[in-house]
Amino acid sequence: MTARAGTGFTVNASFSENGLSGVITSVNYQWSAHMYVVMGCNGKSVTDLVGAVSGTLTAGAGGGTARGSFAVRLPSLSCANGATPKPIKMIVRSIKVTDKTNHRHSKIVGWYVSKSSKGVTAMHPFGGPGAALRSLT
Numbered sequence: 001m002t003a004r005a006g007t008g009f010t011v012n013a014s015f016s017e018n019g020l021s022g023v024i025t026s027v028n029y030q031w032s033a034h035m036y037v038v039m040g041c042n043g044k045s046v047t048d049l050v051g052a053v054s055g056t057l058t059a060g061a062g063g064g065t066a067r068g069s070f071a072v073r074l075p076s077l078s079c080a081n082g083a084t085p086k087p088i089k090m091i092v093r094s095i096k097v098t099d100k101t102n103h104r105h106s107k108i109v110g111w112y113v114s115k116s117s118k119g120v121t122a123m124h125p126f127g128g129p130g131a132a133l134r135s136l137t
Contacts, residue, residue, distance in 0.1 A: 003095050005112040009074035011092045015106065016067045017099060027066045028100045030056050033092050035072070040086040041079030050075055068097075089115045 001015040032054040059068035077085040096107040
């Protein structure tokens with residue numbers, strides 16, 4: 001599984017899962033991540049702990065392999081003072097993908113920072129990209 005911060009407040013992730021039964025034609029997945037957003041609220045910089053974000057997708061499987069991709073995007077924001085929020089950067093960490101059909105999962109250790117004009121991928125010093133989807137224990 002890989003992820004990369006993109007421009008415009010987005011982090012793109014893709015994955016592949018090998019070793020599936022040859023009779024499986026599609027696999028249901030759930031992805032999740034943890035998000036922080038730094039935004040301006042009427043000239044004041046505010047950090048908003050958005051928390052867990054998630055989504056689902058279905059990927060076609062052929063020859064024992066399924067591939068999928070998804071994007072973690074900026075959620076709707078609001079300022080406590082009623083001002084219109086101006087996003088500055090989005091920080092995404094702990095990206096996980098779970099194969100709901102075959103009960104496997106994978107995760108990526110790292111921080112991904114996306115700003116309006118550029119994306120920066122900063123890996124955590126004690127970890128790296130996740131491996132292939134593996135069995136739950």
